[in-house]
Ligand SMILES: Nc1nc2c(ncn2[C@@H]2O[C@H](COP(=O)(O)OP(=O)(O)OP(=O)(O)O)[C@@H](O)[C@H]2O)c(=O)[nH]1
C-alpha cells in the first residue's frame with residue numbers, strides 16, 4: 001500500500017532521576033553524598049532515506065517513543081543516556097507540526113534529518129547539592145520529561161519529470177523502457193495504483209528522475225477515477241510529460257486535441273502551479289498502422305495551436321532516445337530559470353523570545369504562578385522531602401516570587417498554586 005500522508009505521535013525519552021546515596025566504606029566514617037546524575041532521554045529524529053518508498057510503517061504504528069535515560073546510582077555513577085530514535089522516511093517527505101501547521105523541514109535529499117522531539121535532561125544526584133551549610137543532602141533532582149509532539153508526514157515525491165495521461169496510454173510501459181523500474185503493465189485502465197519512480201540515464205554523466213503517475217480521467221479534479229490524490233506528486237516536478245494514446249485520437253471530427261484538452265483542464269483546475277509547468281506532449285503506440293495513418297493530421301492540429309509533439313512507440317522504443325534528450329533539455333532549461341527558494345533548515349528553528357521567569361495571576365482568593373522555569377522547578381523535586389522543599393523554597397525566593405506575591409497583597413495562609421501543586425503562603 002502506498003501511503004503518502006500520515007499523522008504520528010512522537011515522544012522523546014524522559015531524563016533519568018538523580019540518585020540519593022552516601023558513601024559507605026569500612027574505616028571511612030561519615031562518607032559524603034555520592035548519588036550520580038540521571039542520563040539524558042533519547043531524542044526523536046526524522047531522516048530521509050532513499051530505500052524507503054512509503055509511509056506505511058507509520059500508518060500501521062503511529063506512536064513512537066525514544067528510550068528514557070537511566071537513573072543515577074551510588075559512587076557518583078551517572079545513568080545511561082537513552083538511545084535516540086531514528087524514524088526513516090522517503091525522500092521528499094515534508095514534516096509539519098499538527099498544532100499550528102508549521103513546517104519543520106522538507107527532507108528533499110537523502111540523509112537530510114531533523115530533530116522533532118528533544119529528550120529530557122537527567123536530574124542531578126545528591127552530591128551536587130552539597131554545600132557548606134548542607135553537608136548531607138538527602139534529596140536529588142528528578143529527570144525532565146521528554147518533549148511530545150503530534151506530527152504530520154506529507155510525502156511529495158521528488159522527480160524531475162512526470163508521465164501523466166489517461167489510463168492505458170502506455171505510461172508504465174514507457175517508464176519501464178526508459179528506466180530500470182518495473183511497474184505493472186496491463187491492457188486495462190487503472191493498472192497503476194500508486195506513483196513509481198525510475199532513473200533515466202541520458203549519458204555517462206547525466207541522469208534524471210522520472211515518475212509514472214496513476215491514470216487520470218475527466219472529472220478527476222472532482223474525484224472521478226482515482227481522483228487527484230496523486231497530483232500533489234507532480235507539484236515538485238520540473239516537467240510534465242503528457243502521454244496520449246495514439247489509438248484513442250479520433251481524426252474524423254475537428255476535435256483531435258479533445259482528450260489532450262480534457263486532461264489539461266483537470267490539471268489546471270488542481271493548481272495554477274501545474275498550469276505554468278513546462279510540458280512535453282507525446283503520442284504513443286506509433287508502431288500500430290492505425291496510429292501511423294493519423295500522424296500527419298495529429299501533427300498539423302497540434303502545430304496549429306503552436307504545440308510541438310513527439311511520436312513514439314514504447315513497445316519498439318522508436319523515438320525514445322529523442323524524447324529522453326528533449327525531457328533532459330527541458331529540465332535543464334527550467335533549472336536555469338528557477339529561483340532557488342530558501343527551504344527550512346534541517347535543524348529545528350528556535351525562535352528566542354523573552355519570557356519572564358513567572359507571572360502571578362489572582363484567581364478569586366487564590367494565587368496562581370505560571371512560567372516554564374518555575375513549573376519545571378516544581379516537577380524536579382520531591383517536595384515531601386523536607387530538605388528538597390527547603391531547597392525549592394530558597395530557589396523560588398531567589399527568583400523574587402515571595403516579594404512579588406507580597407506586592408500583590410498576599411496574606412498569611414493564602415493558597416498559591418504552581419502547576420499541579422498547592423502551597424500555603426507563610427513568609
Ligand atoms: N502497440 C503498443 N501497445 C502499447 C504501447 N505502449 C503500451 N502499450 C500497451 O498498452 C496497454 C497499457 O499500457 P500501460 O503501460 O499499462 O498503460 P498505463 O498508461 O500505465 O495505464 P494505467 O496504469 O492504467 O494508467 C498495455 O497492454 C501495453 O502493452 C506501444 O507503444 N504500442
Ligand SMILES: [Mg+2]
Pocket residue numbers: 171172173183184185191192212
Ligand atoms: Mg500504469
